[in-house]
Amino acid sequence: MILEAVLLTAALAADPAPAPTPPPSSLAPRTHSRKLLLSTLLSSLKDKEEDIRARAAEDIGKLDPPAVEAVDDLIKALKDKAPVVRHRAAEALDKIGTPKGKKAVYQFRKKMGREKFSW
Numbered sequence: 105m106i107l108e109a110v111l112l113t114a115a116l117a118a119d120p121a122p123a124p125t126p127p128p129s130s131l132a133p134r135t136h137s138r139k140l141l142l143s144t145l146l147s148s149l150k151d152k153e154e155d156i157r158a159r160a161a162e163d164i165g166k167l168d169p170p171a172v173e174a175v176d177d178l179i180k181a182l183k184d185k186a187p188v189v190r191h192r193a194a195e196a197l198d199k200i201g202t203p204k205g206k207k208a209v210y211q212f213r214k215k216m217g218r219e220k221f222s223w
Contacts, residue, residue: 142167146177154186161189165196172202179208 148160161181164174178200181193194212197205 117219138167138214141172142147142171145171146174148178149181151197154164154189157181157184157186158192159191159198161192165199175202175205176198178205182208 111212112168142164145160145164148156149164151157151160161178164178175197178193178197182188182190182197184193190212194209
């Protein structure tokens, strides 16, 4: 399941040229694929392996258009026991850019004792 999400993320990110806008009838499959991908990534945020949770948070941050619907799950990930997961979730929230997510990242960084970080 995780491998499918990683491969699908890579395939979606690998398209170098913007595709022409498809007719409305052909938009449904792409929307369905994105929903499936996001659902898989959100499930992966709860995986027992920290590297899978971290990669899921990172991949959510790479989605275009931004995965606004993942903000609440990423905010929860800011409390993960693994530092790498917390930092990847903060990076994803920064990229998504919602006010709620930015506020959570600000509070997370303040709690960590630094304004900026890099991983």
